[in-house]
Amino acid sequence: MAPKVLVSDKLSETAVQIFRDRGIEVDFQPDLGKDKEKLLEVIGKYDGLAIRSATKVTDKVLEAATNLKVVGRAGIGVDNVDLNAASKKGVIVMNTPFGNSITTAEHAISMMMAVARQIPEANASTHAGKWEKSRFMGVEVTGKTLGLIGCGNIGSIVADRALGLRMKVLAYDPFLSQDRADKLGVHKVDLDDLLTKADFITLHVPMTEKTANILSRENLAKTRKGVRIVNCARGGLIDEDALAEMLQSGHVAGAALDVFAVEPAKENVLFNLPNVVCTPHLGASTSEAQENVALQVAEQMSDYLLTGAVTNAINMPSITAEEAKVMGPWIALAEHLGAFIGQMTDEPIKAMNILYDGIVTTMKTEALNAAAIAGLLKTANPAVNMVSAPVVAKERGIAVSTTTQEKSGTFEGYVKVTVVTDTRERSIAGTVFSDGKPRFIQIKGINIDAEIGEYMLYTTNEDVPGIIGTLGGVMADHQVNIANFTLGRTGAGKSAIALMYLDAPLSEAVLQALRATGKFQQVRPLEFNVA
Numbered sequence: 001m002a003p004k005v006l007v008s009d010k011l012s013e014t015a016v017q018i019f020r021d022r023g024i025e026v027d028f029q030p031d032l033g034k035d036k037e038k039l040l041e042v043i044g045k046y047d048g049l050a051i052r053s054a055t056k057v058t059d060k061v062l063e064a065a066t067n068l069k070v071v072g073r074a075g076i077g078v079d080n081v082d083l084n085a086a087s088k089k090g091v092i093v094m095n096t097p098f099g100n101s102i103t104t105a106e107h108a109i110s111m112m113m114a115v116a117r118q119i120p121e122a123n124a125s126t127h128a129g130k131w132e133k134s135r136f137m138g139v140e141v142t143g144k145t146l147g148l149i150g151c152g153n154i155g156s157i158v159a160d161r162a163l164g165l166r167m168k169v170l171a172y173d174p175f176l177s178q179d180r181a182d183k184l185g186v187h188k189v190d191l192d193d194l195l196t197k198a199d200f201i202t203l204h205v206p207m208t209e210k211t212a213n214i215l216s217r218e219n220l221a222k223t224r225k226g227v228r229i230v231n232c233a234r235g236g237l238i239d240e241d242a243l244a245e246m247l248q249s250g251h252v253a254g255a256a257l258d259v260f261a262v263e264p265a266k267e268n269v270l271f272n273l274p275n276v277v278c279t280p281h282l283g284a285s286t287s288e289a290q291e292n293v294a295l296q297v298a299e300q301m302s303d304y305l306l307t308g309a310v311t312n313a314i315n316m317p318s319i320t321a322e323e324a325k326v327m328g329p330w331i332a333l334a335e336h337l338g339a340f341i342g343q344m345t346d347e348p349i350k351a352m353n354i355l356y357d358g359i360v361t362t363m364k365t366e367a368l369n370a371a372a373i374a375g376l377l378k379t380a381n382p383a384v385n386m387v388s389a390p391v392v393a394k395e396r397g398i399a400v401s402t403t404t405q406e407k408s409g410t411f412e413g414y415v416k417v418t419v420v421t422d423t424r425e426r427s428i429a430g431t432v433f434s435d436g437k438p439r440f441i442q443i444k445g446i447n448i449d450a451e452i453g454e455y456m457l458y459t460t461n462e463d464v465p466g467i468i469g470t471l472g473g474v475m476a477d478h479q480v481n482i483a484n485f486t487l488g489r490t491g492a493g494k495s496a497i498a499l500m501y502l503d504a505p506l507s508e509a510v511l512q513a514l515r516a517t518g519k520f521q522q523v524r525p526l527e528f529n530v531a
Contacts, residue, residue: 003069003305005048008033008055011074015050015294022302024048040064048072048301051080059085070094070304072297075284077234078314087315088392090385094300094312098153099293100284105157107283108202108232109165111256114277115228116141116200118254121275139199139228139253142166147198149214150233151176151186155204159186170194173205195222200230207234217242225251232258232283244269247276258283310367316387317366327363330415331386333430333438334368336452336528337417338375340428340440343526344458351399351420352376355429358413361404369402372417414441440486446497448488453501456526461519463489463496470517471498478510 002025007016010030019026027046032039033055043049043065050072051057057071062085071081073095086093114120117138125132146162148155151171159169163185171186172194181188191214194201201223205211215229215238223229229252231238240261246252247270254275260268263281270276284290296312303309308328309321319327334354354372356365367386374389377396384392393400407413416429429442430452440450444460461467468487475482484501506525514523 003047006046007050009052011294015298018298057081072301074293074297090388096293096296100289103286103289104283115254115256144199147194147201150205202230228254235259235261329432334371335375338372342376342379355403355416358407360413446488450486450499457500458524460522
């Protein structure tokens with residue numbers, strides 16, 4: 001059955017057609033997002049939801065969305081999506097962070113030029129019939145120093161345009177490497193250095209705990225007298241009251257803001273101050289950008305629903321379609337390893353370590369982590385998936401860690417999962433062979449080679465004669481067919497294990513018969529999702 005997607009905000013017809021061309025059933029209702037009750041009523045029918053900013057994806061909407069797998073936001077901001085609720089529900093949330101990058105960067109440059117030459121005020125004065133030529137004395141940007149707070153995708157475009165205007169560019173960004181700064185032609189500095197040297201400051205960072213109020217009263221006081229400040233990123237990055245005071249005192253010569261702490265901004269302390277340019281969050285408002293983000297979100301959602309490729313996800317590691325092909329068997333293996341331990345462990349788990357060896361270390365291990373955690377937790381909660389698993393593990397107080405190492409054995413790569421409880425430590429390792437099939441290769445430190453099937457039986461015993469006969473005899477007595485049988489031991493007469501891959505699930509009668517023989521320390525039926 002084809003996936004179904006609801007488009008509840010205004011997306012272009014071209015974007016809607018992309019869904020159709022990819023074989024996805026699409027329901028285009030561009031005004032539905034404004035009707036909360038109607039959205040709650042219908043959302044349960046859809047696998048995907050494509051939105052802009054009008055639709056509010058609340059916890060109530062997500063609770064009603066019984067089939068929802070992905071929410072795609074055409075744009076960068078996801079403030080209208082309850083990310084925590086989506087993650088708990090296992091719903092991927094995607095955005096399109098690069099579709100409006102040029103548009104937003106151009107708006108920042110435009111705002112800088114406007115405040116440098118007082119264009120809006122001069123325009124209003126001229127329209128009013130005044131000819132106040134001497135009143136509007138601007139400054140050149142050529143030769144001035146621009147300070148970028150944030151030099152990611154948008155900030156780097158602003159830097160490129162500013163260099164073209166013959167400005168000197170300083171950049172403060174904890175994630176900016178020196179090599180990247182050199183390639184961009186910017187000077188990497190700390191924040192205090194930027195504040196004291198920049199003639200213009202423009203912000204290009206997301207709103208987080210670390211960036212909130214980054215231009216605080218204290219930091220604004222560090223800026224050089226006559227600085228001009230531009231914010232086309234996010235409201236809440238600047239102390240608006242402090243900025244207003246410094247504009248009035250003349251310490252800050254001008255400000256240009258496209259975003260505000262409270263939006264829609266119907267009133268604000270910065271409104272009507274001289275040389276303050278304000279626009280109503282227009283950073284992404286060009287026809288090209290709106291079309292680009294709509295097309296991108298349609299492609300991203302289609303790729304995920306049809307191939308499993310994850311692009312620009314907020315709450316899950318991104319995996320391209322090509323990566324999905326390579327990583328698919330390893331993701332399945334990681335889930336099987338977690339599922340094995342989950343089914344073997346009856347007490348609360350305190351910690352989980354996932355070791356990656358060899359070629360697996362070159363893959364996106366965040367996705368493999370999520371798969372292993374999901375496998376572990378599904379025993380208790382079948383609704384857990386790769387998106388929700390890390391959130392649920394954190395809520396349960398399970399400390400998850402990873403270890404990587406170079407190729408250390410006969411396999412090109414393998415994954416080993418270890419969990420710790422109050423009383424014991426349990427581990428299992430596996431690999432993927434050239435046939436693309438995951439295998440268990442070690443349990444309890446005992447080397448094996450076990451193909452993984454949907455229905456399996458795990459037993460432990462002392463290594464004594466007759467175990468194989470006992471297992472085979474009980475299975476024969478109960479008409480259970482064995483597809484694959486694997487044995488392993490620590491040494492002659494010591495601990496031994498057996499893994500049987502069966503054609504059907506075991507009945508309680510079979511399990512009781514095996515336990516009644518008195519030859520087994522453990523008898524555990526196991527099930528794995530091998531679809």
